[in-house]
Amino acid sequence: MITILAEKPSVAREIARIVGAMKKEEGYFTGNGYHVTWALGHLVQLAMPDGYGIKGFRRDSLPVIPERFGLVPRQVKTDKGYKADAAAVKQIKVITKLWNESDSIIVATDCAREGELIFRYLYAYTGCTLPFQRLWISSLTDAAIRKGLKELKDGHEYDNLYQAAKARSEADWLVGINGTQALTVAAGRGTYSVGRVQTPTLAMVCKRFWENKRFTPEPVHQLHFTVPSVSASEVVKFASVEKWKDKEEAAALYNKVKAQMCATVVKTEKKEKVENPPLLYDLTTLQKEANTKHGFTAEQTLDLVQKLYEAKLVTYPRTSSRYIPEDVFDEVPALFDRLAGHSSFAEKIADMGELNRRSVDASKVTDHHALLVTPNRPLALYKNEQFIYDMIVGRMIEAFSPECVKDTTTVRAECEGVAFETKGCIVRKAGWRSVYGEDREDTVLPDWKEGDTLAMNGCTMSSGMTRPKPLHTESTLLAAMETAGREGVEDEEARQALKDCGIGTPATRAAIIETLLRREYMVRVKKSLVPTEKGLALYSIVKEMDIADVEMTGRWES
Numbered sequence: 257m258i259t260i261l262a263e264k265p266s267v268a269r270e271i272a273r274i275v276g277a278m279k280k281e282e283g284y285f286t287g288n289g290y291h292v293t294w295a296l297g298h299l300v301q302l303a304m305p306d307g308y309g310i311k312g313f314r315r316d317s318l319p320v321i322p323e324r325f326g327l328v329p330r331q332v333k334t335d336k337g338y339k340a341d342a343a344a345v346k347q348i349k350v351i352t353k354l355w356n357e358s359d360s361i362i363v364a365t366d367c368a369r370e371g372e373l374i375f376r377y378l379y380a381y382t383g384c385t386l387p388f389q390r391l392w393i394s395s396l397t398d399a400a401i402r403k404g405l406k407e408l409k410d411g412h413e414y415d416n417l418y419q420a421a422k423a424r425s426e427a428d429w430l431v432g433i434n435g436t437q438a439l440t441v442a443a444g445r446g447t448y449s450v451g452r453v454q455t456p457t458l459a460m461v462c463k464r465f466w467e468n469k470r471f472t473p474e475p476v477h478q479l480h481f482t483v484p485s486v487s488a489s490e491v492v493k494f495a496s497v498e499k500w501k502d503k504e505e506a507a508a509l510y511n512k513v514k515a516q517m518c519a520t521v522v523k524t525e526k527k528e529k530v531e532n533p534p535l536l537y538d539l540t541t542l543q544k545e546a547n548t549k550h551g552f553t554a555e556q557t558l559d560l561v562q563k564l565y566e567a568k569l570v571t572y573p574r575t576s577s578r579y580i581p582e583d584v585f586d587e588v589p590a591l592f593d594r595l596a597g598h599s600s601f602a603e604k605i606a607d608m609g610e611l612n613r614r615s616v617d618a619s620k621v622t623d624h625h626a627l628l629v630t631p632n633r634p635l636a637l638y639k640n641e642q643f644i645y646d647m648i649v650g651r652m653i654e655a656f657s658p659e660c661v662k663d664t665t666t667v668r669a670e671c672e673g674v675a676f677e678t679k680g681c682i683v684r685k686a687g688w689r690s691v692y693g694e695d696r697e698d699t700v701l702p703d704w705k706e707g708d709t710l711a712m713n714g715c716t717m718s719s720g721m722t723r724p725k726p727l728h729t730e731s732t733l734l735a736a737m738e739t740a741g742r743e744g745v746e747d748e749e750a751r752q753a754l755k756d757c758g759i760g761t762p763a764t765r766a767a768i769i770e771t772l773l774r775r776e777y778m779v780r781v782k783k784s785l786v787p788t789e790k791g792l793a794l795y796s797i798v799k800e801m802d803i804a805d806v807e808m809t810g811r812w813e814s
Contacts, residue, residue: 283350373421462795471724477506533688535578536626539762554766581618657688740810
């Protein structure tokens with residue numbers, strides 16, 4: 257007998273159907289030489305301090321560093337402390353019974369660090385010694401499961417993944433238990449929870465909040481003029497390169513320009529600009545863009561894409577890679593053929609031509625390749641599920657489309673010693689930008705030469721105030737978590753390079769944000785994340801400590 261362990265009942269049901277284990281029992285399926293059962297997330301966890309005889313939060317107990325970590329069934333918090341979760345205990349008994357009846361195990365938990373730990377902690381806790389193999393797949397389609405079952409891996413090939421997961425688990429325990437107890441004891445009232453990832457994340461939210469609140473707006477003034485364009489009905493707008501804080505200085509220059517009402521072209525620069533298509537989605541990029549476009553929280557997006565995965569419509573969602581290997585790329589033309597028949601993007605697919613290979617690089621694929629749809633046709637999706645599905649399809653079409661090619665022109669003119677600039681752009685080949693209709697941005701400039709005199713239609717002076725950085729949204733916070741707080745990293749390759757030292761993982765970032773909200777360290781105000789008094793109080797204590805250092809946590813993750 258072989259026992260297959262999945263992570264969820266829904267996945268177990270699909271695998272059971274494929275291996276012919278059709279008889280349903282309490283907590284598992286059986287038949288055709290297989291038992292197919294499931295975990296319910298982490299059924300086993302590291303013991304809490306009271307498991308080592310340490311009761312309550314006491315100064316003289318700190319630091320709590322077990323000589324050897326103990327494993328216990330999943331715990332739930334009650335009024336009288338922690339106790340074993342009855343559902344977890346019941347399912348552990350089922351799995352133990354099945355393993356006792358079996359000759360070997362097939363591990364079919366999620367193919368990632370946490371999925372590996374779910375199995376290994378259970379395996380260690382039950383004292384099981386059966387040989388085990390790994391089912392490593394990137395989608396739940398019947399074809400992918402069958403192929404994976406034919407190509408099972410030796411379970412010990414993933415020992416390093418387990419060691420990484422175990423190290424992460426024990427590190428989080430040490431930091432979270434000791435930090436929380438120490439801070440709570442020191443505060444003397446209330447419970448202050450800290451953690452290896454949650455506290456640096458809170459620190460980024462609080463730091464941005466204080467930067468925003470303490471920002472002192474300053475006046476800023478800029479000069480502008482217009483001249484006739486190629487078309488008599490249009491004008492070209494020039495703006496001064498410099499901006500001035502002193503209104504009197506700006507006004508004096510404005511009066512000089514107004515007296516002249518002409519400027520001299522001092523430089524024209526024409527360039528061909530090639531814009532590469534965006535890379536395919538990983539989970540974090542999908543979460544960021546779904547937050548910006550549709551207002552979805554990171555957790556909502558993860559839930560929606562997980563449902564699409566379990567419905568066999570998309571590949572494994574908790575991926576940190578935006579690339580695919582060569583063998584997956586070979587299947588992409590057939591995917592587009594299927595999509596062309598039942599997609600709102602059918603016309604765009606028909607216009608694609610030769611597929612762009614920018615997202616094809618096996619060396620940059622981590623545990624799983626980038627998010628793709630599967631050949632299965634989506635039927636009767638809920639509205640929000642359709643939004644996410646369409647985003648993934650749209651990004652696939654963009655990623656495999658040609659580059660966008662533009663001719664850009666920059667013209668600099670001077671009047672009374674003041675430099676002005678304007679820019680023009682003609683799209684020569686819309687390429688990937690046509691997928692969402694972003695190809696209507698031509699700004700045609702007259703064919704000006706150096707030394708040409710421009711007669712002004714009019715000139716103006718605008719006045720405004722400098723603005724602070726806005727408060728974090730989930731989209732900007734996810735970006736900051738991904739790059740360990742380094743801001744302004746727009747280049748996709750550079751972002752990829754920083755991923756190894758980001759904080760959290762694609763699978764856990766949404767949960768970290770929700771934890772901070774649940775513990776009342778911050779609240780959502782429209783799209784912004786705003787720290788509470790409790791969150792700001794904690795930040796004021798820890799902001800100079802390692803526990804709040806984003807880069808330290810990023811190095812640890814690496």
